[in-house]
Amino acid sequence: MHQIATCAVDWHAVREDFPILREQAHGHPLIYFDNAATSQKPRAVVDALRHYYEHENANVHRGLHELSSRATEAYEQARQRVAIYLGAANAKEIVFTRGTTESINLVAQAWGGKFVGAGDVILLTEMEHHSNLVPWQLLAERTGARLRFVPVLDDGTLDLEQLPSLLTNEVKIFAFTHISNSLGTINPVSELCEKAHAVGALTLVDAAQSAGHLPIDVQELGCDFLAFSGHKMCGPTGIGGLYGRAEVLDSTPPWHGGGEMIVTVTLEKSAFKKAPHRFEAGTPNIAGAIGLAAAIDYIEQIGRPAIFEHDTHLARYAAQHLAELPGMHIFGPTKQRGALVGFVMDAAHPHDLTTFADQYGLALRGGHHCNQPLMRRFGVPGTTRASFYFYNTTEEIDRMIEILRDAVRFFS
Numbered sequence: 001m002h003q004i005a006t007c008a009v010d011w012h013a014v015r016e017d018f019p020i021l022r023e024q025a026h027g028h029p030l031i032y033f034d035n036a037a038t039s040q041k042p043r044a045v046v047d048a049l050r051h052y053y054e055h056e057n058a059n060v061h062r063g064l065h066e067l068s069s070r071a072t073e074a075y076e077q078a079r080q081r082v083a084i085y086l087g088a089a090n091a092k093e094i095v096f097t098r099g100t101t102e103s104i105n106l107v108a109q110a111w112g113g114k115f116v117g118a119g120d121v122i123l124l125t126e127m128e129h130h131s132n133l134v135p136w137q138l139l140a141e142r143t144g145a146r147l148r149f150v151p152v153l154d155d156g157t158l159d160l161e162q163l164p165s166l167l168t169n170e171v172k173i174f175a176f177t178h179i180s181n182s183l184g185t186i187n188p189v190s191e192l193c194e195k196a197h198a199v200g201a202l203t204l205v206d207a208a209q210s211a212g213h214l215p216i217d218v219q220e221l222g223c224d225f226l227a228f229s230g231h232k233m234c235g236p237t238g239i240g241g242l243y244g245r246a247e248v249l250d251s252t253p254p255w256h257g258g259g260e261m262i263v264t265v266t267l268e269k270s271a272f273k274k275a276p277h278r279f280e281a282g283t284p285n286i287a288g289a290i291g292l293a294a295a296i297d298y299i300e301q302i303g304r305p306a307i308f309e310h311d312t313h314l315a316r317y318a319a320q321h322l323a324e325l326p327g328m329h330i331f332g333p334t335k336q337r338g339a340l341v342g343f344v345m346d347a348a349h350p351h352d353l354t355t356f357a358d359q360y361g362l363a364l365r366g367g368h369h370c371n372q373p374l375m376r377r378f379g380v381p382g383t384t385r386a387s388f389y390f391y392n393t394t395e396e397i398d399r400m401i402e403i404l405r406d407a408v409r410f411f412s
Contacts, residue, residue: 009306015391017042017298028361031396036181036209036340036387037365038231041295045234048294052287060286061260061277075286078293079276085296086226086243087217093249095276096289099240100208101131103227104175106242106279107204108135110255111225112173118144121170123201125150125158125187126377127180130370132206136175145172152377156183156332163195171201179209182371182383184315184337186210193222202248208232212299212389213339214308224248230288235295239288242279249275256281307390311339314388318397325401326408331383340387342369345404347411350384356410360403 015021018040023030032040052074058067060075076091083091097103116122122136126149140147148166151159167174174196179186193203204225207216212233218226225248229240244252254261254272258281263271272278299307318341322328327346345353354366367382368375375382386400 009302009310009390011310011390011393014302015393017044018391019043021391025361025363026359031362031399033386033388033392033396033400034363034365035389035392036232036369036385038237039212039234039389040391041234041236042298044298045236045291045294049236049287049291052290057287059283071286074290074293075284078289081293081296082241085216085300086211086228087219088243089219090246092274092276093243093246095242095244095249095279096284097227097240097242097279098238098285099229099231100206100227101229103225103240103242104132104204104206105135106255107173107225107227107244107252108139110279111248111252112136112139112143114251114253116143116145116172119170120145120172121148121168122146123148123150123166123171123174123196125176126152127156127158127183127185127371127374128175128177129181129206129208130372131208132175132177132204133373150176152183152374155334156180156185158185158187160188167195167199167201169199171196171199173202173204175204175206177206177209179213179338180332180374181209181340182342182369182374182385183332184340184342185333186336186338189221189223193224197222209338209340212295212307213304213311215304218243230292230295233295234298235292236285236288239285239292241292244275246275249279252279254278254281258282260284302390310390311388312336314392314394314397315339315341317394318386318388318400321397321401322404325404331378339389340385342383342385344380344383345408345411347408350382352411353384353404353407356407357400357403360406362400362403364400 020040056070058071060072079094080091082094122145153159196203202224205223207226207228211228224245226243231237261273261278261281263273315337319330322343329344331342350366354364357364364384364386366384
C-alpha cells in the first residue's frame with residue numbers, strides 16, 4: 001500500500017490500490033456506490049490470498065507437516081489480528097464464520113437454544129436487517145419466546161423513550177444494529193448495552209455496517225456478542241466473525257457437529273473443545289481468514305478515525321446535494337449518519353432509477369435492502385441507496401447528482 005499519513009490521507013492515492021476502480025461500465029467510468037452490499041478489495045488482500053494458495057495451502061490444526069504448520073500459524077494469527085482490531089480481551093473470544101448472518105444464526109440457535117424458553121422475550125428494533133430478525137423469529141417459533149421491537153421515529157432514530165417499557169427483566173437478549181444499512185442511523189451501542197445489562201439481558205451488536213468504518217472496542221461498548229462480515233471491509237467474501245465474551249461462549253453448546261471441534265468421539269458420545277474451536281466444525285475458510293487479516297492491516301494503515309471522518313463527510317455531502325433535486329425524499333438522520341444515504345425520487349421506482357444510473361456507470365442499489373418491515377414503517381416499497389467507502393470521492397458524488405438530475409428529466 002502507498003505510504004499514507006493518517007493525519008492527512010491522500011484519498012486519491014488510496015484509489016490506486018483498487019484496480020477495479022479503473023473499470024468501465026456501459027462505456028462509462030465506474031462509480032461504485034454499493035459499498036454497504038460489499039466493498040472492493042485492495043491489491044494487498046488479493047496478494048495475501050495468492051500467497052497462501054501458492055506457498056501455504058494445507059488444512060489447519062490436524063497435520064504435522066510443514067505446510068500445515070504454516071497454514072495453522074497464519075490462520076490463528078488472523079484470529080489474533082481480529083481480536084486486536086475489535087478490542088477483545090483474548091483471541092479465544094473470536095469465532096470465524098461466513099459473516100454476520102452465520103454469526104447471528106450461531107448465537108440464536110446455539111446460545112438461544114439453551115438459554116431462551118417459553119415466555120422469555122427477545123428484544124430487537126424495527127430497523128433490523130433480515131439477518132438480525134429471521135433467526136430470532138425462528139428461535140421464537142421453536143421455543144415459545146416472544147419478540148418485541150423498539151420503534152423507529154420519523155427521523156430514522158430509535159424511540160428510546162419506549163425502552164423502559166420494552167427492556168424489562170423478561171428480556172433474555174437485546175439484539176440491534178450498530179449502523180442501519182438503510183437509514184445510516186448510528187445507534188448508541190454503549191448506552192443500549194448498559195441498559196440491557198441492568199435488567200439482566202445479554203446483547204448482540206450487528207456490526208456489518210460499522211466494523212470497517214469506525215473504531216470498535218467491544219470491551220468499551222460492553223456488548224456480549226458482536227457480528228461482522230469481512231467482505232464489507234475490504235476482505236474476501238465468505239469470511240467474518242463472531243465476538244463473544246469468554247464466559248458467554250464457554251456456556252454455549254456446539255452448533256455444527258463434525259471434525260476439528262471435538263476432543264474425543266465414541267460411537268455413543270462426543271466431548272467437545274472449548275471456544276472458539278467448538279464452533280468451527282470442519283475445514284474453515286483458511287484463505288478467507290488470512291485475507292481478512294490483510295484487509296485489517298490495510299484499514300489500520302489508513303486509520304479508522306480518518307476513514308470514519310471521510311465516509312461521514314461523503315454521506316453528509318451526498319444528502320445535502322440530493323435534497324436539492326426535485327421530488328427527492330431522503331431517509332435517516334439529518335445530523336450524523338453512517339456512510340450511506342437512502343432516498344426515493346417521485347419520478348421513478350427505485351429499481352428503475354438504479355437501472356437508469358447503471359447505464360452511466362453508476363452502481364447504486366435499489367430495493368428493500370433486506371429491510372422489509374422498515375420499508376413498510378416508512379410506507380415505501382423500497383429505496384435507492386448510495387453507500388460510500390474511503391476510496392470514493394466528492395467528485396463521484398457530483399457526477400451522481402448529474403446523472404440523477406438527468407433521471408428526473410427522463411422519467412418526468
